[in-house]
Amino acid sequence: MSKLRIPHIASSEITPETVWLSRRKWLQQAGLGAAALGAGTLLPAWAMADSRATLPSQPNPQYWLSNKLTPEKDVSSYNNFYEFGTGKTDPVNYAGSLQTRPWTVSIEGEVARPRSFDIDDLLKLAPMEERIYRLRCVEAWSMVIPWSGYALATLLKQVEPTSKAKYVEFVTTVQPKAMPALNDQILDWPYVEALRIDEAMHPLTMLVFGVYGKLLPNQNGAPMRVAIPWKYGFKSGKSIVKIRLLEKMPLTSWVKAAPREYGFYANVNPNVPHPRWSQATERRIGDGIFSPRADTLMFNGYGDQVASLYTGMDLRENY
Ligand SMILES: Nc1nc2c(c(=O)[nH]1)N[C@H]1C(S)=C(S)[C@@H](COP(=O)(O)O)O[C@H]1N2
Numbered sequence: 001m002s003k004l005r006i007p008h009i010a011s012s013e014i015t016p017e018t019v020w021l022s023r024r025k026w027l028q029q030a031g032l033g034a035a036a037l038g039a040g041t042l043l044p045a046w047a048m049a050d051s052r053a054t055l056p057s058q059p060n061p062q063y064w065l066s067n068k069l070t071p072e073k074d075v076s077s078y079n080n081f082y083e084f085g086t087g088k089t090d091p092v093n094y095a096g097s098l099q100t101r102p103w104t105v106s107i108e109g110e111v112a113r114p115r116s117f118d119i120d121d122l123l124k125l126a127p128m129e130e131r132i133y134r135l136r137c138v139e140a141w142s143m144v145i146p147w148s149g150y151a152l153a154t155l156l157k158q159v160e161p162t163s164k165a166k167y168v169e170f171v172t173t174v175q176p177k178a179m180p181a182l183n184d185q186i187l188d189w190p191y192v193e194a195l196r197i198d199e200a201m202h203p204l205t206m207l208v209f210g211v212y213g214k215l216l217p218n219q220n221g222a223p224m225r226v227a228i229p230w231k232y233g234f235k236s237g238k239s240i241v242k243i244r245l246l247e248k249m250p251l252t253s254w255v256k257a258a259p260r261e262y263g264f265y266a267n268v269n270p271n272v273p274h275p276r277w278s279q280a281t282e283r284r285i286g287d288g289i290f291s292p293r294a295d296t297l298m299f300n301g302y303g304d305q306v307a308s309l310y311t312g313m314d315l316r317e318n319y
């Protein structure tokens, strides 16, 4: 199979976002310029083949955006899933071998009724809703995506969190045979993310099983991931196998890897730059390379719904 790779600077200090910026620079210097940055352009044709099952879901007009949707081919071919590599097309090229059945999700920790769920039971736990959310990556690009799923709170209520449950941790799958980049030492695996309990119970926080009316492609986090639309994309863990309710704030993967750059909260905030680049604007994937960058919105545009969760908190300190 064809493997299109772009060279990047190898260095032990380099962090993944630097690799990405270097890639951009390399493309510019190589004279490929902006055209080569279009998400779909590097894709081999076979990657577009579509064998996913449909997932009927009811559009939920409460969670709708008027923005133009990011084309499905970009949603499924321009991804971050570092277990498969740091290149944007590594996930679509390599995630095909991820085993997504059988799949169980265990919920444990500070809950009255710990238990495991089979993924096929989770698909039937509540009516499937289709919601359009913007996903804003910390790398300053964004997509507008129709996800299928339901509120995470629906699942958490089933296991009855105790009064000690202050945080919800998501542990994602590790499949050494399927994941070629586990030895890259960019992050410690499994990829772990977490939310405060009130963030996790917020109706916007979505358990996702499908996209564009079909089951999730592996590269988007099959068979189940979360989507937390007011936070940078790295908070939305993919291919979740375990959910733990905890009394203490867990150490999440990106905070562990680079605490000065990635905070626990990671609320989208145009006023707090990443230490190495601005977060004031974003490039909308799929909008065409000549369209202007968009202004990034506080809480990714979801401030009316979530700002009250952070009353009294200094969002510069808690980035
Ligand atoms: N397990 C796992 N989940 C992950 C990541 C990852 O590398 N591994 N990347 C995160 C980042 S940085 C982003 S921006 C989103 C991207 O989701 P998408 O590829 O479906 O758009 O997934 C997040 N979830």
Ligand SMILES: [Mo]
Residues within 6 Å of the ligand: 080, 136, 137, 138, 139, 232, 233, 234
């Ligand atoms: Mo991201």
